[in-house]
Amino acid sequence: DAGVIQSPRHEVTEMGQEVTLRCKPISGHNSLFWYRQTMMRGLELLIYFNNNVPIDDSGMPEDRFSAKMPNASFSTLKIQPSEPRDSAVYFCASSRGQGSYEQYFGPGTRLTVT
């Protein structure tokens, strides 16, 4: 399996622009997680899905952030409008299911908002 796939790997955009990050989980995994990592705050869980349904989005910073999972093999995290403080590495991870399964991470998207 190719593992968790994220695109783009790097994104540089200007403040106010819309940013869309993409993730393809490992085939057969029905739980998907979006994280954000910064030096100041470490790794933060933004939202996670189970069977394509958002379960907990309490980590989403504000209304500028939204996430969707239209099917089992694709998810997006959108920021509109983007701000410099959104600059971070965004990771997507997937797991086979709830409970005792381990989590696998994608390579991340490094976002820079100028």
Next chain:
Amino acid sequence: KQEVTQIPAALSVPEGENLVLNCSFTDSAIYNLQWFRQDPGKGLTSLLLIQSSQREQTSGRLNASLDKSSGRSTLYIAASQPGDSATYLCAVRPRDTGNQFYFGTGTSLTVIP
């Protein structure tokens, strides 16, 4: 809410030394605990997964232990090598949520040749 702590935040050792990284968590009702490695600018790589019913897991020079009652896990690295230099994170999966993982802030390890 589960809280996960890793001490020390940074560790520097000479090559060849055996070392232990620590992870503590506040709620012992967990499904499992997972150790990850993160190289600079890279994603997280899973090293070991310990289920709640297990006491330890081994992979090569790595050995992870779990003591649920005391809320502790250790990652033992034998005969450290410069290539082991990375940040090591632990994460627990609580039973009350069943899905969310809680991460520690990591230990940055440097192995000096």
